[in-house]
Amino acid sequence: MTSTSPAQTVPEAPTNKALGVACGAGAGALWGLVFLAPELVRDFSPLQLSIGRYLCYGTLAVLLLAPRWHALVCHLSRSHWMSLAWLALAGNIVYYILLASAVQMGGIAMTSLVIGFLPVAVTVIGSRDDGAVPFKALIPSLMLSAGGAVFIGWEALARPSAGSAVTQLLGLACAVGALVSWTAFAVGNARSLKRLQGISGHDWNLLTGVVTGAQSLLLLPLAMLLQSAHHDANQWARFAMVSLGVALIASIAGNALWNRMSRLLPLTLVGQMILFETVFALIYGLVWEHRLPTALEALALVFVISSVLACLAAHRTVPAAEHHA
Numbered sequence: 001m002t003s004t005s006p007a008q009t010v011p012e013a014p015t016n017k018a019l020g021v022a023c024g025a026g027a028g029a030l031w032g033l034v035f036l037a038p039e040l041v042r043d044f045s046p047l048q049l050s051i052g053r054y055l056c057y058g059t060l061a062v063l064l065l066a067p068r069w070h071a072l073v074c075h076l077s078r079s080h081w082m083s084l085a086w087l088a089l090a091g092n093i094v095y096y097i098l099l100a101s102a103v104q105m106g107g108i109a110m111t112s113l114v115i116g117f118l119p120v121a122v123t124v125i126g127s128r129d130d131g132a133v134p135f136k137a138l139i140p141s142l143m144l145s146a147g148g149a150v151f152i153g154w155e156a157l158a159r160p161s162a163g164s165a166v167t168q169l170l171g172l173a174c175a176v177g178a179l180v181s182w183t184a185f186a187v188g189n190a191r192s193l194k195r196l197q198g199i200s201g202h203d204w205n206l207l208t209g210v211v212t213g214a215q216s217l218l219l220l221p222l223a224m225l226l227q228s229a230h231h232d233a234n235q236w237a238r239f240a241m242v243s244l245g246v247a248l249i250a251s252i253a254g255n256a257l258w259n260r261m262s263r264l265l266p267l268t269l270v271g272q273m274i275l276f277e278t279v280f281a282l283i284y285g286l287v288w289e290h291r292l293p294t295a296l297e298a299l300a301l302v303f304v305i306s307s308v309l310a311c312l313a314a315h316r317t318v319p320a321a322e323h324h325a
Contacts, residue, residue, distance in 0.1 A: 054216035064206055
């Protein structure tokens with residue numbers, strides 16, 4: 001991470017805050033679709049899905065940036081490229097591999113429970129920024145967020161596990177690693193965006209895609225070495241369509257909305273916006289499975305929405321004089 005101090009956070013106008021929340025909800029709606037991708041191409045491994053998605057992401061980013069490349073790179077310093085490299089690695093490559101490994105070894109419920117604490121982690125870190133809402137004002141929102149995460153995973157966690165204790169522990173370690181990885185990305189990306197001069201949030205997202213695509217190329221030899229199943233032409237065509245769709249919908253459009261939101265909202269509120277991904281992923285999963293939510297799932301949904309509303313209320317009602325100097 002580039003060793004620079006957090007930018008001063010200026011209280012946003014109500015219009016900007018509403019737009020920021022709308023962008024955060026839109027990003028969550030698009031990111032939630034990613035959870036359906038493994039169901040659509042079950043014959044391919046998470047590593048193959050990761051490479052396919054990020055190669056498409058990188059290719060699309062290069063095509064979109066090509067007409068403006070020379071004008072854009074003049075605004076980029078060595079520190080910018082270093083930031084892009086670690087953000088791409090932490091927020092895309094490392095996060096996705098750890099997340100997929102956690103799901104395989106520990107199950108979706110356990111992984112969702114751990115990742116569900118992302119808003120708590122980001123909000124706690126953001127509360128230390130200059131101009132942030134006092135931490136005590138965020139406690140109700142954090143408690144609701146934690147409660148929602150617990151309810152999401154509690155039902156399945158209570159069931160006996162088919163895997164060994166060692167496998168479960170490894171899965172838990174991967175989930176915690178994914179939590180740390182994406183927390184570092186969310187915080188670092190938000191702070192980098194607020195320091196940018198002459199580069200839009202959309203272009204920053206595309207530059208991240210270029211770097212992520214380059215990094216995913218390094219994973220190709222590993223994927224070829226580990227490949228055991230053989231796929232026919234129809235399976236590869238379906239895989240290509242899903243990879244392209246996820247790259248376009250989640251990585252290009254979803255990330256663009258997220259970066260726009262990150263420039264409009266303080267980091268303490270940015271953390272809460274991650275909850276929209278959980279909400280939409282749950283909704284899409286229920287539609288895919290053709291069922292209604294269980295009592296615990298419905299309760300989790302209420303807690304998640306209440307957490308965002310409580311965080312919005314904290315940012316609206318706390319007087320400016322109480323903000324950190």
